[in-house]
Amino acid sequence: MAKALSAIFSPFHLPVVGLVILFLFSYLSFLPLGVKIYILLMVYTFTILLPTAMIRLYRRYQGWTRIQLGVKERRVVPYVISIMCYLTCYYLLTINHASHFIGSIVMASLIIQVVCAIINLWWKISTHSAAIGGVTGALVAFAMIFNFNPVWWICLLLLLAGMVGTSRIILKQHTLEQVVAGYLVGIVCAFLSVVYV
Numbered sequence: 299m300a301k302a303l304s305a306i307f308s309p310f311h312l313p314v315v316g317l318v319i320l321f322l323f324s325y326l327s328f329l330p331l332g333v334k335i336y337i338l339l340m341v342y343t344f345t346i347l348l349p350t351a352m353i354r355l356y357r358r359y360q361g362w363t364r365i366q367l368g369v370k371e372r373r374v375v376p377y378v379i380s381i382m383c384y385l386t387c388y389y390l391l392t393i394n395h396a397s398h399f400i401g402s403i404v405m406a407s408l409i410i411q412v413v414c415a416i417i418n419l420w421w422k423i424s425t426h427s428a429a430i431g432g433v434t435g436a437l438v439a440f441a442m443i444f445n446f447n448p449v450w451w452i453c454l455l456l457l458l459a460g461m462v463g464t465s466r467i468i469l470k471q472h473t474l475e476q477v478v479a480g481y482l483v484g485i486v487c488a489f490l491s492v493v494y495v
Contacts, residue, residue, distance in 0.1 A: 300465035307462045309411075309429035310380070313345045314338060316403040316436060324444060326397060337391070337400060344387030345407065349380040373422075377415035384408040399440075399492075406432055406491035410484050417483070424472040424480035430459045431484025438485075439492035 320326050321334050353376045357364070362372065388404045410425075410432045417423045434455045441448035463477035472480075 300468040303461055303465040304426060304469060304471075307426060307430060307458065309407075309425045310346045310349055312429045312433055313384075313403055313407045314342050316407075316433060317341055317400060320399060320403065320440075324399070324440070326399065337396060340390060340394075341387060341404065344383045344390070345404070349376075349383045352379045352383075373418055374415070377411065377418065381408065381411050381415065384411060402492045402495060403436065405495050406436055406488040409491050409495075410487045413483055413487055414480070417479075422472065422476055423483065424463070424466050424477045426466050427459065427463050427472075427477045427480030428484035428487075430455065430462050431481035432488035433484075434459065434481075435485035435488030435490075436492050439489045442493070 317338060321329070321338075326334075356375055356379070360372075384404060384407055388401060388408060391401050391404060407429075410428050414423050414425050414428050434452065437448050437451055437455065459481055463472075463474075463481065466472040466477055467474060
């Protein structure tokens with residue numbers, strides 16, 4: 299169960315999930331279906347497909363298991379790979395004149411990755427928790443912008459965050475402190491990205 303939760307709530311999946319939510323519950327639902335699919339495919343390619351494939355190739359080249367790749371010192375190259383992919387995605391969205399809110403989700407994910415990569419130089423932090431924290435922070439920011447009550451959504455996200463964090467601890471990938479720190483980093487980075495970037 300812990301492995302399944304870690305796989306389902308991978309940090310790479312959350313930008314696409316955020317966009318789907320925007321496309322369903324905001325004024326962006328009025329975009330033509332072809333535009334939504336184009337944007338989702340672009341974001342999927344650069345935030346899930348390419349980083350996952352490149353990190354898997356790197357791991358196999360090194361002869362490491364997934365758990366061995368989780369060692370703090372070995373996470374630098376995967377961070378660089380994902381940051382470069384997210385930067386490329388944001389650049390492509392910008393030159394295609396995507397809505398500010400679409401870009402803000404990718405930018406929030408990018409900033410979370412950069413902050414986690416910097417922290418990781420000294421101390422291992424949970425990017426899974428940072429990602430679900432990012433969804434929480436973005437939700438609060440969008441609730442302020444679009445003026446809706448997010449209480450039930452926040453309750454759901456808190457439950458999911460607890461499950462994801464617990465799964466990372468059960469899998470011995472992180473400590474409680476690393477999970478909590480990741481969640482707080484995600485909330486702050488995403489909130490500030492959506493509101494101010």
